[in-house]
Protein backbone atom coordinates (compact mmCIF):
# COMPACT_ATOMS: atom_id res chain seq x y z
CA UNK A 1 0.00 0.00 0.00
CA UNK A 2 1.28 3.45 -0.89
CA UNK A 3 1.57 6.08 1.84
CA UNK A 4 0.11 8.56 -0.64
CA UNK A 5 -2.17 10.37 -1.15
CA UNK A 6 -2.74 11.96 2.27
CA UNK A 7 -5.93 13.97 2.49
CA UNK A 8 -6.16 15.67 5.89
CA UNK A 9 -8.93 18.13 5.06
CA UNK A 10 -11.43 17.92 2.20
CA UNK A 11 -10.03 20.18 -0.52
CA UNK A 12 -10.29 23.05 -0.99
CA UNK A 13 -9.42 23.58 2.68
CA UNK A 14 -9.79 26.94 4.46
CA UNK A 15 -6.36 28.30 3.50
CA UNK A 16 -6.89 27.35 -0.14
CA UNK A 17 -10.32 29.01 -0.19
CA UNK A 18 -8.90 32.20 1.29
CA UNK A 19 -6.09 32.38 -1.29
CA UNK A 20 -8.46 31.68 -4.20
CA UNK A 21 -10.71 34.53 -3.03
CA UNK A 22 -7.78 36.95 -3.01
CA UNK A 23 -6.55 35.64 -6.35
CA UNK A 24 -9.97 36.32 -7.88
CA UNK A 25 -9.75 39.97 -6.85
CA UNK A 26 -6.21 40.52 -8.16
CA UNK A 27 -5.32 38.11 -10.93
CA UNK A 28 -6.44 38.20 -14.57
CA UNK A 29 -9.51 36.02 -15.11
CA UNK A 30 -8.17 34.88 -18.49
CA UNK A 31 -6.19 32.01 -16.96
CA UNK A 32 -7.63 28.51 -17.17
CA UNK A 33 -8.02 27.10 -13.66
CA UNK A 34 -8.97 23.43 -13.48
CA UNK A 35 -9.82 23.26 -9.74
CA UNK A 36 -8.73 25.16 -6.63
CA UNK A 37 -5.48 23.35 -5.91
CA UNK A 38 -3.26 25.86 -4.09
CA UNK A 39 0.31 24.60 -4.02
CA UNK A 40 2.54 24.88 -0.95
CA UNK A 41 5.40 22.60 -2.01
CA UNK A 42 6.35 19.62 -4.10
CA UNK A 43 8.77 16.70 -3.94
CA UNK A 44 9.24 14.07 -6.62
CA UNK A 45 5.79 12.90 -7.69
CA UNK A 46 3.96 14.43 -4.72
CA UNK A 47 2.47 17.91 -4.51
CA UNK A 48 1.32 19.38 -1.20
CA UNK A 49 -1.36 22.06 -0.82
CA UNK A 50 -1.53 24.94 1.66
CA UNK A 51 -3.88 22.95 3.94
CA UNK A 52 -1.47 20.03 4.26
CA UNK A 53 -3.04 17.63 1.74
CA UNK A 54 -0.53 15.59 -0.25
CA UNK A 55 -1.54 14.48 -3.74
CA UNK A 56 -0.10 12.11 -6.32
CA UNK A 57 0.79 14.50 -9.12
CA UNK A 58 -0.49 13.30 -12.48
CA UNK A 59 -0.34 16.90 -13.77
CA UNK A 60 3.41 17.27 -13.58
CA UNK A 61 3.04 21.05 -13.38
CA UNK A 62 1.17 20.83 -16.70
CA UNK A 63 3.80 18.64 -18.37
CA UNK A 64 6.76 20.70 -17.09
CA UNK A 65 8.10 18.58 -14.25
CA UNK A 66 9.24 15.50 -16.13
CA UNK A 67 11.99 14.80 -13.58
CA UNK A 68 9.62 15.48 -10.67
CA UNK A 69 9.27 18.41 -8.29
CA UNK A 70 12.52 19.94 -7.05
CA UNK A 71 14.86 17.22 -8.24
CA UNK A 72 17.97 17.63 -6.00
CA UNK A 73 20.33 17.72 -9.00
CA UNK A 74 18.30 20.41 -10.72
CA UNK A 75 17.99 22.45 -7.53
CA UNK A 76 21.75 22.17 -6.86
CA UNK A 77 22.56 23.36 -10.39
CA UNK A 78 20.18 26.32 -10.00
CA UNK A 79 21.59 27.30 -6.59
CA UNK A 80 25.14 27.14 -7.79
CA UNK A 81 24.33 29.29 -10.85
CA UNK A 82 22.51 31.80 -8.63
CA UNK A 83 25.75 32.33 -6.73
CA UNK A 84 27.60 33.08 -9.97
CA UNK A 85 25.29 35.34 -12.05
CA UNK A 86 21.55 35.54 -12.73
CA UNK A 87 21.46 37.28 -16.06
CA UNK A 88 23.58 38.78 -18.76
CA UNK A 89 21.45 38.84 -21.94
CA UNK A 90 22.58 36.22 -24.38
CA UNK A 91 21.16 38.50 -27.07
CA UNK A 92 24.05 40.93 -26.63
CA UNK A 93 26.90 39.02 -24.99
CA UNK A 94 28.20 35.51 -24.41
CA UNK A 95 28.21 32.94 -21.63
CA UNK A 96 28.99 29.28 -21.54
CA UNK A 97 25.65 28.08 -20.06
CA UNK A 98 23.70 28.60 -23.32
CA UNK A 99 26.41 26.99 -25.42
CA UNK A 100 26.55 24.00 -23.13
CA UNK A 101 22.77 23.44 -23.30
CA UNK A 102 22.74 23.97 -27.08
CA UNK A 103 25.41 21.28 -27.36
CA UNK A 104 23.24 18.82 -25.39
CA UNK A 105 20.07 19.72 -27.30
CA UNK A 106 21.69 19.17 -30.65
CA UNK A 107 22.70 15.71 -29.42
CA UNK A 108 19.28 14.61 -28.14
CA UNK A 109 17.09 16.07 -30.92
CA UNK A 110 16.41 13.89 -33.98
CA UNK A 111 18.86 14.04 -36.91
CA UNK A 112 22.63 13.78 -37.01
CA UNK A 113 22.98 16.92 -39.16
CA UNK A 114 24.48 20.11 -37.72
CA UNK A 115 22.05 22.21 -35.73
CA UNK A 116 21.75 25.68 -34.24
CA UNK A 117 19.57 26.79 -31.35
CA UNK A 118 17.60 29.98 -30.66
CA UNK A 119 16.72 30.38 -26.97
CA UNK A 120 13.59 32.10 -25.67
CA UNK A 121 11.45 31.92 -22.52
CA UNK A 122 8.37 29.88 -23.34
CA UNK A 123 6.57 27.56 -25.74
CA UNK A 124 4.80 30.29 -27.63
CA UNK A 125 8.10 32.10 -28.19
CA UNK A 126 9.77 28.90 -29.39
CA UNK A 127 7.00 28.64 -32.00
CA UNK A 128 7.22 32.34 -32.92
CA UNK A 129 10.94 31.88 -33.55
CA UNK A 130 10.30 28.80 -35.71
CA UNK A 131 7.72 30.64 -37.81
CA UNK A 132 9.93 33.70 -38.24
CA UNK A 133 12.92 31.52 -39.13
CA UNK A 134 10.89 29.60 -41.73
CA UNK A 135 9.78 32.90 -43.25
CA UNK A 136 13.30 34.31 -43.20
CA UNK A 137 14.98 31.29 -44.71
CA UNK A 138 12.41 30.52 -47.41
CA UNK A 139 11.25 34.11 -48.08
CA UNK A 140 7.76 32.57 -48.29
CA UNK A 141 4.67 33.73 -46.44
CA UNK A 142 2.17 30.88 -46.26
CA UNK A 143 1.89 28.02 -43.75
CA UNK A 144 -0.17 24.92 -43.12
CA UNK A 145 -1.34 24.17 -39.58
CA UNK A 146 -3.83 21.70 -38.10
CA UNK A 147 -7.37 21.87 -36.76
CA UNK A 148 -7.23 21.00 -33.05
CA UNK A 149 -3.71 22.37 -32.67
CA UNK A 150 -2.32 24.33 -29.76
CA UNK A 151 0.88 26.29 -30.31
CA UNK A 152 0.52 29.20 -27.88
CA UNK A 153 -1.32 32.44 -27.37
CA UNK A 154 0.81 35.27 -28.76
CA UNK A 155 -0.49 36.54 -32.08
CA UNK A 156 1.89 34.57 -34.33
CA UNK A 157 1.49 31.22 -32.59
CA UNK A 158 -2.21 31.91 -31.98
CA UNK A 159 -2.62 32.01 -35.75
CA UNK A 160 -1.83 28.28 -35.67
CA UNK A 161 -3.75 27.47 -32.48
CA UNK A 162 -7.14 26.01 -33.38
CA UNK A 163 -8.50 23.86 -30.59
CA UNK A 164 -11.11 26.13 -28.95
CA UNK A 165 -12.94 29.23 -30.25
CA UNK A 166 -12.31 31.05 -26.92
CA UNK A 167 -8.60 31.10 -27.69
CA UNK A 168 -9.18 33.17 -30.86
CA UNK A 169 -12.47 35.03 -30.31
CA UNK A 170 -12.08 38.85 -30.64
CA UNK A 171 -8.37 38.56 -31.46
CA UNK A 172 -8.62 38.79 -35.24
CA UNK A 173 -6.92 39.65 -37.47
CA UNK A 174 -4.18 37.19 -36.63
CA UNK A 175 -1.07 36.57 -38.74
CA UNK A 176 -2.38 36.08 -42.26
CA UNK A 177 -1.41 33.13 -44.44
CA UNK A 178 -2.14 30.13 -42.19
CA UNK A 179 -4.43 27.41 -43.59
CA UNK A 180 -5.65 24.73 -41.18
CA UNK A 181 -6.11 21.17 -42.38
CA UNK A 182 -7.67 18.18 -40.54
CA UNK A 183 -5.46 16.35 -38.03
CA UNK A 184 -5.39 12.53 -38.15
CA UNK A 185 -7.83 12.01 -35.27
CA UNK A 186 -8.77 8.41 -36.01
CA UNK A 187 -11.29 8.00 -33.16
CA UNK A 188 -13.27 10.87 -34.68
CA UNK A 189 -12.02 10.91 -38.26
CA UNK A 190 -12.92 14.30 -39.79
CA UNK A 191 -13.58 12.42 -43.05
CA UNK A 192 -15.66 9.74 -41.26
CA UNK A 193 -13.27 7.09 -42.56
CA UNK A 194 -11.72 4.18 -40.68
CA UNK A 195 -8.03 3.46 -40.28
CA UNK A 196 -6.39 1.58 -42.05
CA UNK A 197 -9.03 1.33 -44.82
CA UNK A 198 -8.75 5.11 -45.25
CA UNK A 199 -5.28 4.66 -46.82
CA UNK A 200 -4.25 7.95 -45.18
CA UNK A 201 -6.71 10.03 -47.15
CA UNK A 202 -5.97 12.85 -44.65
CA UNK A 203 -2.52 13.27 -46.26
CA UNK A 204 -3.72 12.97 -49.87
CA UNK A 205 -6.47 15.48 -49.05
CA UNK A 206 -3.82 18.13 -48.24
CA UNK A 207 -2.21 17.50 -51.60
CA UNK A 208 -5.30 17.16 -53.80
CA UNK A 209 -7.72 19.57 -52.12
CA UNK A 210 -5.52 22.16 -50.44
CA UNK A 211 -2.20 22.52 -52.25
CA UNK A 212 -3.57 21.75 -55.71
CA UNK A 213 -6.76 23.82 -55.34
CA UNK A 214 -6.26 26.99 -53.34
CA UNK A 215 -2.99 27.27 -51.37
CA UNK A 216 -0.16 27.81 -53.86
CA UNK A 217 2.49 25.31 -52.75
CA UNK A 218 5.37 27.41 -54.04
CA UNK A 219 4.43 30.13 -51.52
CA UNK A 220 4.21 27.79 -48.51
CA UNK A 221 7.14 28.01 -46.11
CA UNK A 222 6.31 25.16 -43.72
CA UNK A 223 3.87 22.74 -42.16
CA UNK A 224 3.60 23.38 -38.41
CA UNK A 225 2.39 20.43 -36.34
CA UNK A 226 2.32 18.74 -32.95
CA UNK A 227 3.52 15.11 -33.15
CA UNK A 228 0.72 14.28 -30.69
CA UNK A 229 -1.92 16.94 -30.19
CA UNK A 230 -1.92 17.96 -26.52
CA UNK A 231 -4.58 20.56 -25.81
CA UNK A 232 -6.56 19.13 -28.75
CA UNK A 233 -7.15 15.93 -26.72
CA UNK A 234 -3.98 13.82 -26.75
CA UNK A 235 -4.56 12.73 -30.31
CA UNK A 236 -2.00 10.20 -31.59
CA UNK A 237 -1.59 9.98 -35.39
CA UNK A 238 -1.50 6.50 -36.97
CA UNK A 239 1.83 4.70 -37.61
CA UNK A 240 2.82 5.95 -41.07
CA UNK A 241 1.30 9.42 -40.82
CA UNK A 242 4.41 11.55 -40.45
CA UNK A 243 6.40 9.53 -43.00
CA UNK A 244 3.66 10.33 -45.50
CA UNK A 245 3.48 13.97 -44.43
CA UNK A 246 7.23 14.22 -44.91
CA UNK A 247 6.92 12.79 -48.41
CA UNK A 248 4.32 15.46 -49.17
CA UNK A 249 6.55 18.17 -47.70
CA UNK A 250 9.48 16.94 -49.81
CA UNK A 251 7.32 16.89 -52.94
CA UNK A 252 6.59 20.62 -52.55
CA UNK A 253 9.80 21.65 -50.78
CA UNK A 254 8.05 22.62 -47.51
CA UNK A 255 9.80 22.71 -44.13
CA UNK A 256 8.52 20.58 -41.27
CA UNK A 257 8.17 22.51 -37.99
CA UNK A 258 7.65 20.09 -35.11
CA UNK A 259 6.18 21.61 -31.93
CA UNK A 260 7.43 19.35 -29.12
CA UNK A 261 6.66 21.87 -26.38
CA UNK A 262 4.35 19.39 -24.65
CA UNK A 263 5.34 16.02 -26.10
CA UNK A 264 9.11 16.52 -25.91
CA UNK A 265 11.84 16.08 -23.32
CA UNK A 266 11.05 12.42 -22.71
CA UNK A 267 7.34 12.60 -22.01
CA UNK A 268 6.46 9.90 -24.57
CA UNK A 269 9.32 7.55 -23.67
CA UNK A 270 11.59 8.98 -26.36
CA UNK A 271 13.38 12.30 -26.12
CA UNK A 272 11.03 13.68 -28.78
CA UNK A 273 7.68 12.23 -29.83
CA UNK A 274 8.38 12.49 -33.56
CA UNK A 275 10.98 9.73 -33.08
CA UNK A 276 8.06 7.28 -32.75
CA UNK A 277 7.46 7.95 -36.47
CA UNK A 278 11.13 8.02 -37.39
CA UNK A 279 10.98 11.45 -39.01
CA UNK A 280 13.58 14.22 -38.67
CA UNK A 281 11.96 17.67 -38.67
CA UNK A 282 13.70 20.76 -40.04
CA UNK A 283 12.83 22.91 -37.03
CA UNK A 284 11.85 21.65 -33.57
CA UNK A 285 10.32 23.68 -30.72
CA UNK A 286 10.96 22.85 -27.06
CA UNK A 287 9.83 24.45 -23.78
CA UNK A 288 7.77 23.27 -20.75
CA UNK A 289 9.85 20.41 -19.25
CA UNK A 290 13.13 21.70 -20.67
CA UNK A 291 14.17 23.51 -17.47
CA UNK A 292 11.97 21.69 -14.94
CA UNK A 293 9.57 24.61 -14.51
CA UNK A 294 11.94 27.53 -15.02
CA UNK A 295 11.06 29.64 -18.07
CA UNK A 296 12.97 28.48 -21.13
CA UNK A 297 12.15 27.88 -24.77
CA UNK A 298 14.38 26.53 -27.51
CA UNK A 299 14.01 26.45 -31.28
CA UNK A 300 16.42 23.90 -32.73
CA UNK A 301 16.96 24.01 -36.49
CA UNK A 302 19.17 22.50 -39.13
CA UNK A 303 22.23 24.75 -39.08
CA UNK A 304 21.91 25.58 -42.76
CA UNK A 305 18.39 26.97 -42.18
CA UNK A 306 19.51 29.32 -39.42
CA UNK A 307 20.92 31.87 -41.82
CA UNK A 308 19.21 34.94 -40.40
CA UNK A 309 21.36 37.94 -39.53
CA UNK A 310 22.12 39.83 -36.32
CA UNK A 311 19.04 41.76 -35.16
CA UNK A 312 16.51 39.71 -37.16
CA UNK A 313 15.40 37.91 -34.00
CA UNK A 314 16.51 38.15 -30.35
CA UNK A 315 15.26 38.09 -26.74
CA UNK A 316 16.56 39.84 -23.60
CA UNK A 317 15.83 36.97 -21.22
CA UNK A 318 15.89 34.06 -23.68
CA UNK A 319 18.48 31.51 -22.62
CA UNK A 320 18.70 32.79 -19.06
CA UNK A 321 21.75 31.12 -17.47
CA UNK A 322 19.81 29.80 -14.45
CA UNK A 323 17.24 28.19 -16.75
CA UNK A 324 20.00 26.80 -18.97
CA UNK A 325 21.85 25.02 -16.15
CA UNK A 326 18.50 23.58 -15.05
CA UNK A 327 18.05 22.32 -18.63
CA UNK A 328 21.43 20.59 -18.59
CA UNK A 329 20.62 19.02 -15.21
CA UNK A 330 17.26 17.76 -16.53
CA UNK A 331 18.98 15.99 -19.43
CA UNK A 332 21.50 14.44 -17.04
CA UNK A 333 18.77 13.20 -14.69
CA UNK A 334 16.66 11.69 -17.49
CA UNK A 335 19.72 9.78 -18.70
CA UNK A 336 21.09 8.75 -15.31
CA UNK A 337 17.76 7.62 -13.90
CA UNK A 338 16.67 5.95 -17.14
CA UNK A 339 13.44 7.93 -17.14
CA UNK A 340 12.67 7.31 -20.81
CA UNK A 341 12.49 3.61 -20.05
CA UNK A 342 10.39 4.27 -16.95
CA UNK A 343 7.96 6.46 -18.94
CA UNK A 344 7.48 3.65 -21.46
CA UNK A 345 7.05 1.03 -18.74
CA UNK A 346 4.65 2.93 -16.48
CA UNK A 347 2.79 4.41 -19.45
CA UNK A 348 2.19 0.95 -20.91
CA UNK A 349 0.82 -0.19 -17.57
CA UNK A 350 -1.47 2.87 -17.24
CA UNK A 351 -2.88 2.30 -20.74
CA UNK A 352 -3.45 -1.38 -19.90
CA UNK A 353 -5.37 -0.52 -16.74
CA UNK A 354 -7.53 2.05 -18.53
CA UNK A 355 -8.14 -0.43 -21.38
CA UNK A 356 -9.38 -2.95 -18.80
CA UNK A 357 -11.62 -0.27 -17.25
CA UNK A 358 -12.89 0.63 -20.73
CA UNK A 359 -14.14 -2.94 -21.25
CA UNK A 360 -16.47 -2.51 -18.28
CA UNK A 361 -17.44 1.10 -18.88
CA UNK A 362 -19.87 2.72 -21.28
CA UNK A 363 -18.32 6.17 -20.86
CA UNK A 364 -14.63 5.45 -21.51
CA UNK A 365 -14.61 5.83 -25.28
CA UNK A 366 -10.93 5.72 -26.15
CA UNK A 367 -7.59 5.25 -24.40
CA UNK A 368 -4.53 6.46 -26.26
CA UNK A 369 -1.05 7.80 -25.82
CA UNK A 370 2.63 7.09 -25.88
CA UNK A 371 4.82 6.82 -22.80
CA UNK A 372 3.35 9.05 -20.11
CA UNK A 373 1.38 11.27 -22.49
CA UNK A 374 -1.93 9.51 -22.06
CA UNK A 375 -5.46 10.62 -22.85
CA UNK A 376 -8.69 8.91 -21.87
CA UNK A 377 -11.62 10.15 -23.92
CA UNK A 378 -14.95 10.21 -22.09
CA UNK A 379 -18.17 9.82 -24.08
CA UNK A 380 -21.88 9.78 -23.25
CA UNK A 381 -22.04 6.29 -24.79
CA UNK A 382 -19.83 4.26 -27.07
CA UNK A 383 -22.39 4.15 -29.87
CA UNK A 384 -22.89 7.92 -30.35
CA UNK A 385 -19.37 8.85 -29.10
CA UNK A 386 -20.94 12.13 -27.95
CA UNK A 387 -18.24 13.97 -25.96
CA UNK A 388 -18.95 13.86 -22.21
CA UNK A 389 -16.98 16.92 -21.16
CA UNK A 390 -19.01 17.58 -18.01
CA UNK A 391 -18.50 13.97 -16.87
CA UNK A 392 -14.77 14.25 -17.59
CA UNK A 393 -14.58 17.44 -15.51
CA UNK A 394 -16.50 15.82 -12.66
CA UNK A 395 -14.15 12.80 -12.66
CA UNK A 396 -11.20 15.19 -12.62
CA UNK A 397 -12.57 17.20 -9.67
CA UNK A 398 -13.47 14.08 -7.66
CA UNK A 399 -10.06 12.51 -8.28
CA UNK A 400 -8.42 15.68 -7.01
CA UNK A 401 -10.53 15.73 -3.83
CA UNK A 402 -9.46 12.14 -3.19
CA UNK A 403 -5.80 12.81 -3.78
CA UNK A 404 -4.98 12.12 -7.44
CA UNK A 405 -4.44 15.35 -9.29
CA UNK A 406 -5.06 14.99 -12.98
CA UNK A 407 -6.34 17.24 -15.74
CA UNK A 408 -8.64 16.03 -18.46
CA UNK A 409 -5.57 14.68 -20.29
CA UNK A 410 -3.19 12.80 -18.02
CA UNK A 411 0.56 13.18 -17.77
CA UNK A 412 2.53 12.26 -14.69
CA UNK A 413 6.13 12.96 -13.80
CA UNK A 414 8.44 10.54 -15.62
CA UNK A 415 9.81 9.26 -12.32
CA UNK A 416 6.40 7.96 -11.16
CA UNK A 417 6.56 4.56 -9.48
CA UNK A 418 4.21 1.59 -9.99
CA UNK A 419 2.96 1.96 -6.44
CA UNK A 420 1.93 5.59 -6.96
CA UNK A 421 0.49 4.77 -10.39
CA UNK A 422 -1.69 2.11 -8.79
CA UNK A 423 -2.87 4.40 -6.00
CA UNK A 424 -3.76 7.18 -8.43
CA UNK A 425 -5.44 4.86 -10.94
CA UNK A 426 -7.52 3.20 -8.23
CA UNK A 427 -8.88 6.64 -7.36
CA UNK A 428 -9.43 7.84 -10.94
CA UNK A 429 -11.06 4.61 -12.15
CA UNK A 430 -13.26 4.55 -9.04
CA UNK A 431 -14.40 8.10 -9.82
CA UNK A 432 -15.22 7.05 -13.41
CA UNK A 433 -17.41 4.26 -12.03
CA UNK A 434 -19.16 6.62 -9.59
CA UNK A 435 -19.89 9.27 -12.22
CA UNK A 436 -21.10 6.61 -14.66
CA UNK A 437 -23.44 5.12 -12.05
CA UNK A 438 -24.91 8.50 -11.11
CA UNK A 439 -25.67 9.46 -14.73
Ligand SMILES: Cc1ncc(COP(=O)(O)O)c(C=O)c1O
Nearest residue numbers: 122123124150151152230261262
Ligand atom coordinates in the same frame (compact mmCIF):
# COMPACT_ATOMS: atom_id res chain seq x y z
C1 LIG B 1 2.23 22.04 -28.04
C2 LIG B 1 2.33 23.37 -27.37
N1 LIG B 1 2.93 24.40 -27.98
C3 LIG B 1 3.05 25.60 -27.40
C4 LIG B 1 2.54 25.83 -26.14
C5 LIG B 1 2.68 27.19 -25.52
O1 LIG B 1 3.57 27.16 -24.47
P1 LIG B 1 3.65 28.37 -23.41
O2 LIG B 1 2.42 28.29 -22.57
O3 LIG B 1 4.92 28.11 -22.66
O4 LIG B 1 3.72 29.62 -24.20
C6 LIG B 1 1.92 24.79 -25.45
C7 LIG B 1 1.36 25.00 -24.10
O5 LIG B 1 0.60 24.25 -23.56
C8 LIG B 1 1.79 23.53 -26.08
O6 LIG B 1 1.20 22.51 -25.46
